Structures are given as C-alpha cells and as structure tokens.
Amino acid sequence: MIRSTSKPVVNDNPFMKPMEWVSLALLVAVIFVLLPMLLDAFRLNLVGKYLTYSFVALGLVICWGFGGILSLGQGVFFGLGGYLMAMYLKLEASSVENTKIQSTPGIPDFMDWNQITELPWFWKPFQSLPFTLIAVIVVPAFFAFVIGTAMFRRRVGGTYFAIITQAIAAILTILIVGQQGYTGGINGITDLRTLNGWDIRTDSAHAILYFVNGALLVGCILFAQAVKKSKLGRILLAMRDKEDRVRFSGYQVASFKTFAFCLAAVFAAIGGAMFTLQVGFMSPSFVGIVPSIEMVIYAAVGGRLSLFGAVWGTLLVNWAKTTFSESFPELWLFGLGALFIAVVLAFPNGLAGIYRTYVEPRLTRRVKALEPAPAVALPHAAE
Amino acid sequence: MNAALLPSHIIGADPAEKSFLLAVEALTVSFDGFKAVNDVSFYVDPNEIRVIIGPNGAGKTTVLDLICGRTKASAGSIKYKGQELTKLSESAIVQAGVGRKFQTPSIYDDLTVFENLEISFPRGRSVFGALTFKRDAEVRDRIEEVASMIFLKDQLLERAEFLSHGQKQWLEIGMLLIQDPELLMLDEPVAGMSVGERIKTAELLNQIIKGRSVLVIEHDMKFVEDIAHRVTVLHQGKVLSEGSMERVKNDPKVIEVYLGH
Numbered sequence: 043m044i045r046s047t048s049k050p051v052v053n054d055n056p057f058m059k060p061m062e063w064v065s066l067a068l069l070v071a072v073i074f075v076l077l078p079m080l081l082d083a084f085r086l087n088l089v090g091k092y093l094t095y096s097f098v099a100l101g102l103v104i105c106w107g108f109g110g111i112l113s114l115g116q117g118v119f120f121g122l123g124g125y126l127m128a129m130y131l132k133l134e135a136s137s138v139e140n141t142k143i144q145s146t147p148g149i150p151d152f153m154d155w156n157q158i159t160e161l162p163w164f165w166k167p168f169q170s171l172p173f174t175l176i177a178v179i180v181v182p183a184f185f186a187f188v189i190g191t192a193m194f195r196r197r198v199g200g201t202y203f204a205i206i207t208q209a210i211a212a213i214l215t216i217l218i219v220g221q222q223g224y225t226g227g228i229n230g231i232t233d234l235r236t237l238n239g240w241d242i243r244t245d246s247a248h249a250i251l252y253f254v255n256g257a258l259l260v261g262c263i264l265f266a267q268a269v270k271k272s273k274l275g276r277i278l279l280a281m282r283d284k285e286d287r288v289r290f291s292g293y294q295v296a297s298f299k300t301f302a303f304c305l306a307a308v309f310a311a312i313g314g315a316m317f318t319l320q321v322g323f324m325s326p327s328f329v330g331i332v333p334s335i336e337m338v339i340y341a342a343v344g345g346r347l348s349l350f351g352a353v354w355g356t357l358l359v360n361w362a363k364t365t366f367s368e369s370f371p372e373l374w375l376f377g378l379g380a381l382f383i384a385v386v387l388a389f390p391n392g393l394a395g396i397y398r399t400y401v402e403p404r405l406t407r408r409v410k411a412l413e414p415a416p417a418v419a420l421p422h423a424a425e
Numbered sequence: 426m427n428a429a430l431l432p433s434h435i436i437g438a439d440p441a442e443k444s445f446l447l448a449v450e451a452l453t454v455s456f457d458g459f460k461a462v463n464d465v466s467f468y469v470d471p472n473e474i475r476v477i478i479g480p481n482g483a484g485k486t487t488v489l490d491l492i493c494g495r496t497k498a499s500a501g502s503i504k505y506k507g508q509e510l511t512k513l514s515e516s517a518i519v520q521a522g523v524g525r526k527f528q529t530p531s532i533y534d535d536l537t538v539f540e541n542l543e544i545s546f547p548r549g550r551s552v553f554g555a556l557t558f559k560r561d562a563e564v565r566d567r568i569e570e571v572a573s574m575i576f577l578k579d580q581l582l583e584r585a586e587f588l589s590h591g592q593k594q595w596l597e598i599g600m601l602l603i604q605d606p607e608l609l610m611l612d613e614p615v616a617g618m619s620v621g622e623r624i625k626t627a628e629l630l631n632q633i634i635k636g637r638s639v640l641v642i643e644h645d646m647k648f649v650e651d652i653a654h655r656v657t658v659l660h661q662g663k664v665l666s667e668g669s670m671e672r673v674k675n676d677p678k679v680i681e682v683y684l685g686h
Contacts (some may be wrong), residue, residue, distance in 0.1 A: 279536060291600065293550050305466075
C-alpha cells in the first residue's frame with residue numbers, strides 16, 4: 043500500500059470534475075430553492091411527480107447510455123416500486139373502522155368488490171412499513187436479476203433484449219388488469235391516505251415529500267456518479283463498445299450487464315414508490331409499454347450519457363407535455379414523437395450534448411478567468 | 426529435458442509425456458456439417474513462437490476461437506498446462522492464462538489509453554471487485570511500464586480512437602501484456618501496418634515472448650520468417666505441414682496450395 047510520491051500522477055480521477063460540481067449545484071438550487079419559491083403547492087406537487095420519472099431516466103443512463111442495454115420495460119420496475127408502496131398505504135387506509143360498510147371489513151375495498159373475503163398471503167407482509175421499504179428495493183432488484191441473468195447468460199442483447207423487456211411490460215400490465223381482486227385492476231390502487239399515521243394528502247405533506255424525493259434523487263445521482271467513476275463504469279462503456287474484448291480480458295460480461303440492469307431497476311422502483319406517495323395512487327397505466335417508452339424518451343432528450351441530463355430531460359418533456367396537452371390534447375402524442383425523432387437526428391446526445399458543446403466551453407472560460415491559478419489541473423486543460 | 430528444442434512432430438514421441446504448454450488434439454468443429462477445423466493436432470512448447478499460416482478460409486482464426494472458448498469444439502481436446510479448456514468459460518480461460526488479440530484492433534474507443542490498459546489489469550474482475558477497484562501505485566506503475574513497451578507512453582491520456590491503426594494494434598497487444606498470459610494468441614498483428622510499424626512490432630514481439638508462448642496467425646511471410654520458431658500450415662481445416670520455416674517453405678504441398686502463387 044505504499045504510494046509512490048515521486049511519480050507524477052498520470053491520470054487524476056476525482057469523484058467529480060469542477061464542471062460536474064457546477065451541474066450538481068445548479069440542479070440542487072433549482073429543485074430545492076428555485077422551484078419551491080416560484081411554484082404554488084399544486085404545481086410543486088406536479089414537478090415532484092415529474093421528478094419521480096427522472097429516477098427511471100437516471101437508471102436508463104447507466105443501463106442504456108453506459109451499458110448499451112436498452113430496456114423498453116422500465117415501467118415494470120417503476121410500477122413494482124409504486125405498487126409495493128401502494129399496498130402498504132392501501133392496507134393502512136383499509137382499517138376495520140374505515141371499511142366497516144364492506145361485507146368483509148379490514149381488507150382493501152377492491153378486494154371486497156371482487157368477493158374476496160380474506161387478505162391474500164402476499165399482501166400480509168405489507169402491513170409492516172420496514173418490510174415495505176425493503177421490498178421496494180429488493181423485489182425489483184430480484185426481478186431484474188432473474189430477467190438479466192436469464193437473458194445475458196444466453197447472450198440475448200440489443201434489439202432482442204429490448205423487445206423482451208417490452209413484452210414483460212405488456213405481460214405485467216395484463217396480469218395487473220386481469221387480477222382485479224388482488225391488484226385493483228385497471229383502476230389501480232387508489233384512495234391512499236396515510237403513511238404510518240401521517241396524512242399524505244395535505245399541502246404540507248406534499249411539500250415535505252417533494253423535498254424527500256429531491257434528496258433521494260440527489261442521493262441516487264451521487265451513487266450513479268460513484269458507479270460511473272469506478273472501474274465498473276468504465277467496464278460498462280468498454281462492453282458497449284467491444285463486448286468480446288471485455289469478455290476475453292477475463293470478465294463475465296453477463297454479471298456486469300445484470301448489475302447495470304438491476305441498478306436501473308432499483309432507481310426506477312424508488313421513483314415509483316415516491317410517485318405513489320406524492321400522487322396518492324398507482325395504476326397499470328404507469329407500468330405498460332407506452333410509459334416505458336416515454337421514459338426512454340426522457341433519457342434520450344436529456345442525453346443518454348449524462349446523469350444530470352436525465353433529470354433535465356424528464357422535466358422538459360413533462361413540462362412540454364403538460365403545457366401542450368392542456369392546449370392541444372390530440373396533438374400532444376405527435377409532438378412527443380416528433381421531439382424524439384428530432385433529438386435523435388439532430389442532437390444524439392440530447393440536452394447534455396448541447397450544453398457540453400455550446401455552454402460549457404464558455405462557462406469554463408469564465409471560471410478560468412475568475413481564478414487565474416486553478417488548484418486542480420485538468421488533463422484537458424493542459425492543451 | 427529441453428522441451429523447446431524437441432520438435433513436437435517427431436513420430437513416436439508421446440505428447441502426453443512431454444511438458445507442452447498447449448496440446449491440441451484431434452480438434453474438430455463443424456458448422457452445419459461443414460468442418461471448418463478437421464482433426465487438427467499440434468503442440469506448443471513453453472517459450473515457443475508458433476506461427477499458423479494458410480490460405481483464406483483454412484480455419485486459422487477458428488483454431489484461435491476454439492482455444493479461447495469463443496467457439497465450442499465439436500470433438501477433440503485442447504489441453505493448456507494439462508487443463509482441458511474446451512469445458513471452461515471464456516473468462517475462466519483468460520484467468521487460466523490465455524490471452525487473445527483479435528484480427529481488427531479491438532480496443533475501447535471511448536476510453537483513454539490508460540483506461541484501456543487498466544481494464545485489462547488482472548484484478549477486480551468481479552462486479553464487486555470492479556466497484557471497489559483502487560487505482561493504486563502498483564496499477565499505475567504497471568500501466569506505465571507496459572505503455573513504454575508498446576511505444577505509447579506519451580499517449581496515455583489520449584482517447585484511444587485518436588490513435589493510428591498501428592498504435593491501436595500495439596495498444597491491444599499491451600492490454601494482453603498487462604494480463605500477463607502464459608499463452609498469447611495474436612491474429613494478424615501486423616496487418617495494415619506500415620513498414621516502420623512492422624519492424625517495431627517484430628521487435629516488440631521478440632521482447633514480450635520472454636517467459637511465455639505465442640501463437641500467431643500471419644500472412645506476411647517476411648514477418649513470419651523473422652519471428653517464427655516453428656510454423657504450422659493449415660489448409661481446408663487440416664494440418665498440411667509443420668516444422669521450421671525452412672522446412673515448410675520447401676514442402677511441395679505447401680508450395681502448391683499456398684506459397685506458390
């Protein structure tokens with residue numbers, strides 16, 4: 043463990059470059075200061091909802107941008123996280139007292155409507171909040187692990203993998219809709235009220251949840267940054283480029299792909315759980331093919347190689363969606379499609395690419411002008 | 426006892442009794458009935474440079490694919506230091522000490538030369554190991570050492586996509602060196618190189634063979650003559666001839682199918 047000090051440091055590998063710290067500071071300022079100051083409670087809750095999608099986009103940056111694994115079924119994991127959280131909230135909302143008019147009091151209302159007279163076994167553990175919080179992470183990770191292992195060990199990749207994930211999204215939607223008595227069917231799980239006795243429907247609860255959500259998002263970004271900075275992050279990039287070279291350098295490529303897919307699934311699930319808490323319901327319309335593809339568009343618009351871009355892309359697309367669909371509801375979907383095509387054709391690296399090409403060089407010049415002797419010598423600053 | 430001096434094709438010598446680094450026996454692979462490699466046997470000694478030559482489609486690259494596990498054999502065995510390779514996964518074969526360079530330079534364009542070499546450093550190959558991998562002095566020193574061997578010491582921080590074709594080939598050879606394999610397999614290492622680069626590559630190969638065996642596929646006869654200890658000629662999936670370059674060059678069968686034109 044002796045570090046040779048005489049040797050010049052060949053490749054400094056800081057956790058974040060100065061410009062990345064600037065990006066992080068900007069994001070934190072917007073989420074925690076600017077938006078809460080400018081927006082009313084309703085709009086802030088809406089932004090909070092959008093931000094839950096950005097967890098999915100963040101996962102896609104790791105999985106798709108870095109690892110080259112395009113998943114068109116991230117709604118599955120968003121939905122799993124959301125449903126698991128909703129199960130807990132629903133059980134709490136279905137106390138015997140609240141549901142005394144039902145033929146079987148103490149079970150969720152949709153079960154009662156479907157002639158179910160006893161709480162199913164897989165619902166029972168969700169009476170515990172700690173169990174639910176663990177399940178929100180573990181269940182989607184396990185699910186992704188099984189899918190990932192099954193696919194990647196058999197060398198299923200690229201388009202085939204994308205199609206299979208899409209099929210899984212379709213299957214899960216059909217399953218949820220079909221099993222009304224256990225899942226709430228097409229309506230989803232609605233009428234959620236309290237989290238461990240705390241009313242989540244009030245404006246103040248919404249505000250608190252918004253900040254919790256923001257903090258979790260920043261936490262996930264930092265975790266993703268740590269992964270990106272580790273050798274694992276570079277192996278993902280290497281795999282995307284030359285999978286065989288990585289394999290014949292002694293790595294089990296399948297394990298690394300599975301890891302990236304699981305990480306994306308966990309991020310999506312955290313987003314899903316926060317969605318349920320802030321919006322107050324969960325339904326199959328956030329699980330299927332269409333939302334899954336929309337989430338890919340968020341990542342593409344933001345720039346699929348940029349962790350911060352994922353958040354901006356999500357916010358921009360959703361802001362546009364809300365604005366335009368209020369005025370031209372029937373045109374919105376065409377607009378979304380056109381946006382996706384335009385981004386892919388003109389700006390393959392999305393907003394982050396535009397920022398890096400046009401904004402960052404100017405900013406760097408400004409920053410350098412402000413501090414004539416920067417303490418950190420960047421490799422590319424030498425030229 | 427000096428295995429390097431004993432020609433492995435001596436009739437009557439029992440291959441099992443000698444300490445071959447690599448023993449390929451009756452190796453066969455068929456793709457939909459077409460036998461790309463048909464009953465091929467050859468033996469590589471420790472510290473030997475063996476060159477495989479042969480016309481296009483002779484099965485040269487397929488033989489390397491079989492050894493490194495990229496293609497599964499239909500029949501036959503590949504023993505590396507007495508260990509059967511045909512049943513191991515690709516990563517296990519690499520970890521056993523077999524390194525493979527591909528025909529076209531196979532490097533990571535988006536990473537720097539340093540990072541390219543670092544990925545091949547034989548540590549932290551599991552998911553957890555890669556997450557917690559530390560770029561310590563040992564890693565840096567080794568990378569710098571290899572970088573100067575492959576003439577890329579001044580390009581360490583450059584993105585690999587900006588290297589010249591020859592430099593890319595060297596980089597990939599360097600990535601293999603960092604793995605420190607006992608058996609190094611190179612598929613056309615000088616293809617597309619300038620004369621100057623070719624001389625430097627021959628020099629590099631002569632420098633890196635110390636303590637390891639090298640299996641090379643090459644078309645450039647001048648280059649083959651410069652480096653080969655022995656030559657195996659493949660033709661239509663079978664071994665046509667084997668021995669020193671001198672012997673192979675004068676073999677009428679080889680002249681007819683390959684060297685003659």
